Amino acid sequence: MTINVKWISAALVTVSFLFYSFVGKDTPTEGLTIGDKAPAFKICGEKQLIDLKDLKGKYVLLSFWASYDASSRKQNASLGHATSKMNNIEMVSVSFDEYKSIFHETIKKDRITTTNCFVELEGENSELYQTYRLHKGFKNYLLDENGVIIAKDINVKQLSSYLN
Numbered sequence: 001m002t003i004n005v006k007w008i009s010a011a012l013v014t015v016s017f018l019f020y021s022f023v024g025k026d027t028p029t030e031g032l033t034i035g036d037k038a039p040a041f042k043i044c045g046e047k048q049l050i051d052l053k054d055l056k057g058k059y060v061l062l063s064f065w066a067s068y069d070a071s072s073r074k075q076n077a078s079l080g081h082a083t084s085k086m087n088n089i090e091m092v093s094v095s096f097d098e099y100k101s102i103f104h105e106t107i108k109k110d111r112i113t114t115t116n117c118f119v120e121l122e123g124e125n126s127e128l129y130q131t132y133r134l135h136k137g138f139k140n141y142l143l144d145e146n147g148v149i150i151a152k153d154i155n156v157k158q159l160s161s162y163l164n
Helices: 002-022 070-083 100-109 127-131 156-163
Strands: 042-044 049-051 059-065 089-095 117-119 140-143 149-152
Touching: 059 070, 070 089, 070 140, 070 156, 089 100, 100 117, 149 156
Parallel strands: 059 089, 089 117
Antiparallel strands: 042 049, 059 140, 140 149
């Protein structure tokens, strides 16, 4: 009887380890990949609403950032300044700061044009944050005219080479 209990216990432990080793294996963890169609979204700023679908037919650079994330903030500012000098691309910049005052102060300090610069006040709890799987860090995505991701996490130099 005690032998059967030991074997049953050992079998249950083994099955538990096997079960937990496979949980979540099919769930993507690193955001979207090159070749994926960028998920559509609408976001409303203080003066305008932007729908990603409306930008179809243009190259689009999606930049996701927050003022508390120094590298994403720096990348967003440098890409924003570069794209403002280019006429064949539209940049959509989305901050995940939870306070408008911090967002406004950051775009003022970084001298970001506010044409397509938005703040998602729900921060990391927002649907947009979840849709683009940003839990492993903020990213930027370059989309072609059909909304397909052709590059991600690019810098200014790489952006120029993609567009030329």
